[in-house]
Amino acid sequence: MAPTSEVLADMADLRDQLRQQGSPYSELFKLRPARVLLDIAFDWALILGAVAAVVWIDAVLAPLSVLVISNRQRALGNILHDAGHRNIWREKRRNDLVARALVAPLLFASLSRYRETHFQHHLKLGRTRGDPDLIPGQENLPSLWVISFARCFLSWPTWLGSMSGHLFDKEVSLRSKAFILGWWVGLVGVLALLGGGDFALAFVLLWLIARATFFHCITTFREMCDHFGLQPGGVFGFTRDMVCHGPWRWTFHPRNNGYHLTHHLLPAVPYYGLPEAHTLLCQLPMFEDRSHICRAYFRTANAVTNEWQSRAAT
Structure with missing residues (x-):
């Protein structure tokens, strides 16, 4: 599997080429914290609006509400990812304060644990012993991509991770788990105070249903888009960019999360x-x-699902 040196070599070679061509790539690393705070506020507003539609308009809107909440859970997960890289603020205290106050506990996540495992994913990309995000079972892929997806989607550990975040992670301290649960108790109390008990209960139920269903589906597919069906061997060999547009991109890759190869090469x-x-x-x-x-998810020759199937044929 890809040794750490291959990953670092790919990143170093790319940066050397950027410097040699005089590209103004340093501008790309400038942060706009206000942009992130507005995006977080937007996600919270959509989530609360989706719950309000069920409680105060009509319960028949619940399936649509779950879809909206699932998508925003994925979007907030992308902001958690950026917080793990300190891409909200370079200064650790402010970066982590925003993540721990507004994002991480909402997703049942420990920022410290997320940062630790994600760093290992970057450094030990594609290694069977070391990459915590490696999807198993890529040696003998079935000829139909839906079977590969179903295997990942129906995996109990994968579903449990989507549903509960780090709450059942043995490497996360009891103190961190207590913080997450205490944060949720506070949130439910505030929602009950401002919107009533029915609103608070609906928020919790819709949130959990979304995590267990559509969020898990979206996250499974998104993670397969990142690396599935590629040969380990450095960043280039084992990572892809999804340069897509339209509703499927908004569904699977909100907040530009599809540019995964670009991210691995320039994580800051x-x-x-x-x-x-x-x-x-x-x-x-x-x-x-x-x-x-x-440049597509389905049907066309360049679709990622076709890449999964072509790998099975080799």
């Missing part, structure tokens, strides 16, 4: 800078020659 670029970073990288011969880029 915030999510709102990834499209520009990808455009800049496409000007480099190294990136053009070695990158895996898919």
Whole structure:
């Protein structure tokens, strides 16, 4: 499997080529914390609005509410990801304060544990012993991509992770889990005070249903888009960019999360800078020659699902 040196070598080679061409790539690393705070507020507003629609308009809107909440759970997960890289603020205290106050406990996540495991994912990319995000069972892929997806989707550990975050992670301290649960008790109390008991109860139920169903489906597919069906061997060999547009992109990759190869090569670029970073990288011969880029999810020849199936045929 890909040794750490291959991962670091790919990143170093890319940065050398950027410097040699005089590209203004340093601009990509500038952070706009106000942009992130507005995005977090937007997600919270959509989630609360989806709950309000069920409670105060009509319970028949519950399926649509769950879809909206699931999508915003995925979007907030992307902000948690950026917080893990300190891409909200470079200064750790402010960066972590925002994440721990507004994002991480809402997703049942420990920021410290997330940062630890995600760092290992970057450093030990594709290694069977070391990469915590490696999807198993890629040696003998079935000929139909839906079977591969179903295997991942129906995996008990994967579902439990989607549903409960870090609450059942043995490596997370009891203190951290107590903080998450205490944060939720406080949230439910505030919601009950401001919106009533029915609103607070609906929020919890819709949140859990969304995590257990559509969020798990979206997250499983998104994680497969990142690396599934590729050969371990450095960043280029084992990571792809999803350069897609339209409703499927909004569903699977809110906040530019599909630019995963670009992110692994330039992890200090915030999510709102990834499209520009990808455009800049496409000007480099190294990136053009070695990158895996898919421009669709389904049906077309360049779709990521077709890549999964073509790997099975080799």
